[in-house]
Amino acid sequence: MKKLILIFVAALAISCGDNKKEEKKELKIGTQVEETSPAETTDDAVANVTIEGNDQMKFNKSEIRVKAGQKVKLTLKHVGKMDKTVMGHNWTLLTQDADMAAVGQAAALAKDSEYIPTDMKDKIIVHTKMLGGGESDTIEFDAPAPGTYTFMCTFPGHYALMQGQFIVE
Numbered sequence: 001m002k003k004l005i006l007i008f009v010a011a012l013a014i015s016c017g018d019n020k021k022e023e024k025k026e027l028k029i030g031t032q033v034e035e036t037s038p039a040e041t042t043d044d045a046v047a048n049v050t051i052e053g054n055d056q057m058k059f060n061k062s063e064i065r066v067k068a069g070q071k072v073k074l075t076l077k078h079v080g081k082m083d084k085t086v087m088g089h090n091w092t093l094l095t096q097d098a099d100m101a102a103v104g105q106a107a108a109l110a111k112d113s114e115y116i117p118t119d120m121k122d123k124i125i126v127h128t129k130m131l132g133g134g135e136s137d138t139i140e141f142d143a144p145a146p147g148t149y150t151f152m153c154t155f156p157g158h159y160a161l162m163q164g165q166f167i168v169e
């Protein structure tokens with residue numbers, strides 16, 4: 001009976017997702033194989049994640065996976081040399097109903113609050129400080145409910161390249 005439920009869940013995962021991640025999830029459920037996480041998880045309670053931003057306006061990760069119930073300790077490192085006024089980076093996690101482009105456009109007008117739009121705070125779960133080259137910032141937060149979230153850099157124009165998926169399994 002348990003196996004039947006697992007198959008049903010797997011089928012559900014396939015039917016509502018059309019990408020490879022869902023297929024991977026199905027395999028995981030079906031075979032009970034422990035998946036190695038790219039989130040550099042060191043123990044069950046805490047997911048330690050490090051992500052870098054550079055002078056080429058890129059993050060070094062496009063996907064971060066954590067597990068539901070974990071505390072996430074995330075460090076953003078700006079590994080470039082440019083000043084934060086011209087190549088600033090932050091790591092901003094959006095709610096699932098947020099429109100990334102809308103947040104990005106509002107953020108571009110929010111220079112005084114380090115490009116975090118105060119009128120859209122309800123669309124932002126958490127964010128790091130805005131960093132310049134050589135700086136880093138670590139934030140801690142509880143993993144939100146299982147699902148796929150978007151992360152981005154809110155420096156003007158950066159979200160076009162600096163974005164990715166934050167997946168809570």
Ligand SMILES: [Cu+2]
Nearest residue numbers: 088089153158
């Ligand atoms: Cu940036």
